Amino acid sequence: MMPFRALPGLAAVVVLLLTGCKDEEGARLYRSEIGAVSASEQRPGDPAAGERALLNEPYVSCGIPYDAYRRVAPETPTADRMPDREGRNAELPYALTSHVNADGVEIVSSNCLTCHAGRIDGELIVGLGDAFGDFTADPRRLALQSGTYVRGEAETKAWAHWADRLEGIAPYIQTRTVGVNPATNLTWALMAHRDPETLAWSEAPLIDPPPQEPLPLSVPPWWNMRKKSAMFYTTIGRGDHAHFMLLASMLCVEGVEELARIDAYAPDIRAYISSLEAPPWPWPIDAGRAAEGEAIYADECSACHGTYGAEETYPNRIYDLDEIGTDPAYATAATDGSRDRFYDWVARSPYGDVHTAAPAPGYIAPPLDGVWATAPYLHNGSVPSMAALLAPATRPRFWRHLTAPRSYDRDAMGWRFETLDAGQASEDDPEVRRTTYDTTLRGYGNGGHEYGSDLSPAHRAALIEYLKTL
Amino acid sequence: MIGKLSTRTVGMAGLCLAVLGALAVGVTRVIGGSEGASGGDAGLGSVALSVEAVEAFLAGTEESGFVRPSGTWQLALPEDHGGHSLSRAETWVLAAHLEDAEGQPASVQFALSRFGLAPETPDAAAVSWELRSLYHAAVAVWQGGGAEMHAEERFSRGAGAAGQDGEAGEVWLDDWTLSYATEEGARDLTFTARLDSVRVALELTMAKPPEQTADADQPFRGFVVPRLTVSGRIETEDGVTPVSGTAWLDRAWGELPLPGGPLGYDRLQVQLDDGSDLSLVRTRRRDGRGVVTVDGLLFDPAGEAETLSEDVLSMAQHNADATRPALVGFPRVWRVSGPELDLQVEALGPDREVSFVVGGWTVPVRVEGERAGVPVTGLGTLQMTGYETP
Numbered sequence: 001m002m003p004f005r006a007l008p009g010l011a012a013v014v015v016l017l018l019t020g021c022k023d024e025e026g027a028r029l030y031r032s033e034i035g036a037v038s039a040s041e042q043r044p045g046d047p048a049a050g051e052r053a054l055l056n057e058p059y060v061s062c063g064i065p066y067d068a069y070r071r072v073a074p075e076t077p078t079a080d081r082m083p084d085r086e087g088r089n090a091e092l093p094y095a096l097t098s099h100v101n102a103d104g105v106e107i108v109s110s111n112c113l114t115c116h117a118g119r120i121d122g123e124l125i126v127g128l129g130d131a132f133g134d135f136t137a138d139p140r141r142l143a144l145q146s147g148t149y150v151r152g153e154a155e156t157k158a159w160a161h162w163a164d165r166l167e168g169i170a171p172y173i174q175t176r177t178v179g180v181n182p183a184t185n186l187t188w189a190l191m192a193h194r195d196p197e198t199l200a201w202s203e204a205p206l207i208d209p210p211p212q213e214p215l216p217l218s219v220p221p222w223w224n225m226r227k228k229s230a231m232f233y234t235t236i237g238r239g240d241h242a243h244f245m246l247l248a249s250m251l252c253v254e255g256v257e258e259l260a261r262i263d264a265y266a267p268d269i270r271a272y273i274s275s276l277e278a279p280p281w282p283w284p285i286d287a288g289r290a291a292e293g294e295a296i297y298a299d300e301c302s303a304c305h306g307t308y309g310a311e312e313t314y315p316n317r318i319y320d321l322d323e324i325g326t327d328p329a330y331a332t333a334a335t336d337g338s339r340d341r342f343y344d345w346v347a348r349s350p351y352g353d354v355h356t357a358a359p360a361p362g363y364i365a366p367p368l369d370g371v372w373a374t375a376p377y378l379h380n381g382s383v384p385s386m387a388a389l390l391a392p393a394t395r396p397r398f399w400r401h402l403t404a405p406r407s408y409d410r411d412a413m414g415w416r417f418e419t420l421d422a423g424q425a426s427e428d429d430p431e432v433r434r435t436t437y438d439t440t441l442r443g444y445g446n447g448g449h450e451y452g453s454d455l456s457p458a459h460r461a462a463l464i465e466y467l468k469t470l
Numbered sequence: 471m472i473g474k475l476s477t478r479t480v481g482m483a484g485l486c487l488a489v490l491g492a493l494a495v496g497v498t499r500v501i502g503g504s505e506g507a508s509g510g511d512a513g514l515g516s517v518a519l520s521v522e523a524v525e526a527f528l529a530g531t532e533e534s535g536f537v538r539p540s541g542t543w544q545l546a547l548p549e550d551h552g553g554h555s556l557s558r559a560e561t562w563v564l565a566a567h568l569e570d571a572e573g574q575p576a577s578v579q580f581a582l583s584r585f586g587l588a589p590e591t592p593d594a595a596a597v598s599w600e601l602r603s604l605y606h607a608a609v610a611v612w613q614g615g616g617a618e619m620h621a622e623e624r625f626s627r628g629a630g631a632a633g634q635d636g637e638a639g640e641v642w643l644d645d646w647t648l649s650y651a652t653e654e655g656a657r658d659l660t661f662t663a664r665l666d667s668v669r670v671a672l673e674l675t676m677a678k679p680p681e682q683t684a685d686a687d688q689p690f691r692g693f694v695v696p697r698l699t700v701s702g703r704i705e706t707e708d709g710v711t712p713v714s715g716t717a718w719l720d721r722a723w724g725e726l727p728l729p730g731g732p733l734g735y736d737r738l739q740v741q742l743d744d745g746s747d748l749s750l751v752r753t754r755r756r757d758g759r760g761v762v763t764v765d766g767l768l769f770d771p772a773g774e775a776e777t778l779s780e781d782v783l784s785m786a787q788h789n790a791d792a793t794r795p796a797l798v799g800f801p802r803v804w805r806v807s808g809p810e811l812d813l814q815v816e817a818l819g820p821d822r823e824v825s826f827v828v829g830g831w832t833v834p835v836r837v838e839g840e841r842a843g844v845p846v847t848g849l850g851t852l853q854m855t856g857y858e859t860p
Binding site: 163164167 | 538687688689725727728730731732733753754755757759760761763781
């Protein structure tokens with residue numbers, strides 16, 4: 001059981017003491033070093049119980065009253081249901097969870113699968129980051145209009161509670177293009193509105209909120225947590241990973257008691273996530289060419305991304321920005337001190353301690369299990385296909401997913417896209433603008449990770465064929 | 471003028487909200503201008519109506535059996551002027567912006583809503599006795615530049631006292647009747663109503679094509695006719711006043727929001743003398759918190775529609791009284807700004823306290839400003855809900 005903070009005042013004293021050492025030991029507090037990422041002990045959990053909790057428990061406890069939701073969405077398409085879910089949840093889309101609040105109002109709220117599930121070839125894959133999620137719109141508008149069908153005092157109270165929370169975070173979670181995720185900025189914005197010890201919500205920020213424009217992220221696949229010693233691209237998530245996962249509850253959680261109830265099953269969810277395996281490539285593979293590619297992989301990739309086969313290895317190493325060369329904005333913002341107030345917040349909160357939030361000034365080389373499914377690539381999803389990743393000169397500066405219909409390019413290993421002539425600045429139509437991935441925007445750059453640029457087209461194709469086997 | 475009747479299809483938030491906004495305010499009080507505004511009482515006995523009472527009453531409705539619109543659809547006129555009795559709710563809202571022979575503004579508002587309490591049944595005996603639908607209608611007439619008002623509202627259980635007749639081309643509550651020509655391609659409608667102290671008869675002709683909702687995911691269907699030409703008369707004990715002008719018609723059916731709820735609306739319809747027509751819906755929380763959205767639908771003189779949102783459009787109180795809480799008292803003067811659009815909107819009717827199913831205010835407005843660099847004037851209707859009376 002997590003050593004839940006019984007004496008928050010004492011925690012504050014500890015933080016203050018540590019903060020007092022910050023000038024002297026600032027390099028250690030809230031930072032990790034470039035290089036190997038050490039493993040930390042995780043609370044044991046039951047994967048089966050974790051799957052049940054993930055799919056059914058209301059760890060995000062505010063949302064739209066069910067009756068109002070059903071007015072606009074009376075039926076759930078079969079493809080969006082997960083029949084193994086319990087009760088009402090079996091009738092809802094996989095990314096929504098139902099529960100009845102203390103006032104007796106049934107609430108429909110988002111769950112983890114909103115971002116952590118995706119489809120390939122029509123099949124829903126739990127743990128796959130959603131490459132098409134749309135966070136470009138102002139959620140306050142959606143929240144307001146969802147009130148159209150809300151009726152009665154209890155429903156209104158529940159709806160207003162959810163809408164108020166969205167008011168607090170909306171300015172910080174609108175991305176410039178579809179397909180990238182603002183989760184980190186969302187988390188910092190939520191912290192700005194909460195007392196770290198009591199978790200009481202404050203309409204006005206209690207600490208400076210993050211910059212309004214989120215730095216874009218590609219949602220990493222959950223199945224990599226089988227191998228990774230720390231969470232997220234900068235390895236900011238150290239220590240007890242279940243603690244960090246609890247941050248998903250921050251939009252709605254009403255206090256430490258509710259958080260403790262969620263924490264009771266959080267290790268099970270962590271165990272479930274860590275039990276997930278990558279989906280196999282669902283189409284034929286040219287075994288001969290893949291074997292050729294395996295040798296190339298061993299030479300070009302395995303030192304950072306690990307080896308596969310009978311004796312799998314994974315280095316668990318984070319690499320310096322100068323070495324990896326990919327867009328530095330995210331890692332720099334995480335480690336230049338501009339976010340330290342949020343790491344302080346974590347340290348003072350039930351979500352962690354002074355060791356929990358500790359990013360390194362670089363990016364981890366992730367395991368490549370199921371890498372075929374995780375396009376677009378790099379931490380910001382700036383490169384639409386593996387073929388483009390391995391041939392940096394061909395990476396499109398401006399591009400857009402082809403979505404009518406959405407289809408997967410088996411040769412290029414990624415979603416079909418079109419290259420555009422111009423970026424967002426020269427586009428007047430907001431609908432076109434928000435579907436344009438513009439790599440000239442801050443944080444959206446597609447440079448770096450030029451490994452493979454010297455490969456011949458044949459060798460590159462062989463390497464891609466091998467990657468399909470992982 | 472238009473030739474063969476055609477319809478247009480635009481899948482737009484502005485149009486959907488225009489239709490929904492019409493319903494949301496269509497059952498609000500049309501300001502109680504004449505003394506002792508009367509209410510018909512064909513089904514509710516002497517129930518003192520309030521938002522809570524209506525919510526409770528309608529909460530007992532059967533959910534199953536009503537047909538919820540789904541999938542793509544194509545507007546069919548004149549049929550869709552008539553009732554959709556299998557839908558849970560439907561509404562007709564007509565706003566006529568008129569002038570008398572001296573150029574004095576006059577206005578006529580008609581809002582008819584049907585809320586299904588139980589689906590229609592083929593059992594004729596059951597139809598006779600069971601309360602299966604609740605009808606509400608309101609008529610308001612402004613004359614003399616808006617200063618003189620006559621208004622009434624009525625409820626009915628249907629059963630002949632209110633309903634629709636597709637063959638005859640009529641929808642009605644008591645002797646308030648909206649009729650439409652039933653021939654293919656017909657563009658003509660009439661509206662007649664007799665109130666305690668006024669009679670109204672209007673002849674209307676669709677001057678622009680109807681615009682239909684097209685979003686297949688919406689739980690309702692509907693259309694607007696942004697401009698109809700109008701001629702007719704308003705008859706009071708002082709005599710008969712010939713009037714002419716333009717009108718706007720909203721029509722919706724399906725899963726429509728019932729009265730009440732946490733949102734308030736400011737809905738403005740404007741018909742300008744350059745031939746363009748504008749509908750704006752400003753949506754906000756009744757508790758005064760949170761963001762305010764503005765959705766607009768602008769029809770140019772040829773009837774081409776353009777949607778506008780708050781990215782380019784603003785609708786704000788003009789010279790608001792800073793000493794008064796934002797949602798106390800109905801704002802009388804508004805400023806609308808948008809692409810090549812700058813309008814000042816001023817209420818013509820008197821500001822009186824109202825209390826009805828949903829507290830609200832409907833009032834004719836005069837508009838002045840510029841569109842596309844050209845000075846324009848116009849008349850319109852402003853409907854507001856979600857304010858507290860001072």
